[in-house]
Amino acid sequence: QSVLTQPPSASGTPGQRVTISCSGSSSNIGSNTVDWYKQVPGAAPTLFIYTNNQRPSGVPARISGSRSGTSASLAISGLQSEDEADYYCASWDDSLNGYVFGTGTKVTLL
Amino acid sequence: VQLQQWGAGLLKPSETLSLTCAVSGDSFSGYFWNWIRQPPGKGLEWIGEIVHSGTTLYNPSLKSRVTISVDTSKSHFSLNLTSVTAADTAVYFCARGEYGGLLDSWGQGTLVTVSS
Numbered sequence: 001q002s003v004l005t006q007p008p009s010a011s012g013t014p015g016q017r018v019t020i021s022c023s024g025s026s027s028n029i030g031s032n033t034v035d036w037y038k039q040v041p042g043a044a045p046t047l048f049i050y051t052n053n054q055r056p057s058g059v060p061a062r063i064s065g066s067r068s069g070t071s072a073s074l075a076i077s078g079l080q081s082e083d084e085a086d087y088y089c090a091s092w093d094d095s096l097n098g099y100v101f102g103t104g105t106k107v108t109l110l
Numbered sequence: 111v112q113l114q115q116w117g118a119g120l121l122k123p124s125e126t127l128s129l130t131c132a133v134s135g136d137s138f139s140g141y142f143w144n145w146i147r148q149p150p151g152k153g154l155e156w157i158g159e160i161v162h163s164g165t166t167l168y169n170p171s172l173k174s175r176v177t178i179s180v181d182t183s184k185s186h187f188s189l190n191l192t193s194v195t196a197a198d199t200a201v202y203f204c205a206r207g208e209y210g211g212l213l214d215s216w217g218q219g220t221l222v223t224v225s226s
Contacts, residue, residue, distance in 0.1 A: 002153060032210060032211075033210065033211075035211055035212055035213070037154075037213070043219075044203055044216040044217065044218060044219050045154065045203070045213075045216060046216070047212070047213060047214045050212045050214070051212070056214065088153065088154055090154075090156075090211055090213075091211065092210040092211050096169075096170055097167060097170075098156055098158075098167060098168070098169050098170065099144070099156040099159075099207075099210075099211045099213075100156065101146075101153060101154040101155065101156065102153070103153055104153040104154070
């Protein structure tokens with residue numbers, strides 16, 4: 001049912017850079033801002049990036065977000081054990097008149 | 111801000127799911143109050159939102175069965191989902207949002223299981 005597509009998994013060794021993509025359409029990412037959420041097992045999601053590239057307080061500077069056209073991406077530099085989690089992109093969809101989430105990406109350390 | 115949610119965790123098919131979320135520590139007005147759900151092992155699905163005036167927006171796929179209401183005197187908002195089936199089994203979250211999304215505070219989640 002998700003209208004935003006993410007790769008199911010991403011991985012890297014400690015210290016590496018990992019990038020997660022989020023593909024949408026003109027009715028969502030193409031015309032609205034993108035948020036990212038981080039979810040560790042058994043817990044509620046937390047806001048991780050908002051308005052395409054803004055970091056809430058407490059999110060380190062090695063985390064960054066971007067949007068271009070109908071796609072967005074989340075980059076994690078200097079991969080650490082605390083980064084192991086599920087990550088979801090989200091955006092408002094003007095056609096559905098609702099908030100839509102991505103399919104989710106599980107990040108693991110090798 | 112803190113969001114504390116509660117409601118019945120086990121339902122039979124065709125019953126009505128009812129959850130409530132209490133907001134404390136910040137103003138209730140000026141924000142969008144959302145419900146989101148997550149089936150076991152799956153991704154997040156937005157259910158709908160309400161503002162303090164009572165205006166609502168619902169996910170079109172659930173619209174015929176969903177009602178979100180607000181009690182501003184108590185800083186509470188509630189979710190009702192009628193005629194539940196096993197497909198409605200999920201962890202349900204309440205969350206505070208801004209215009210266009212940006213869910214910056216979440217409740218702890220409530221597992222609702224639908225089983226005969």
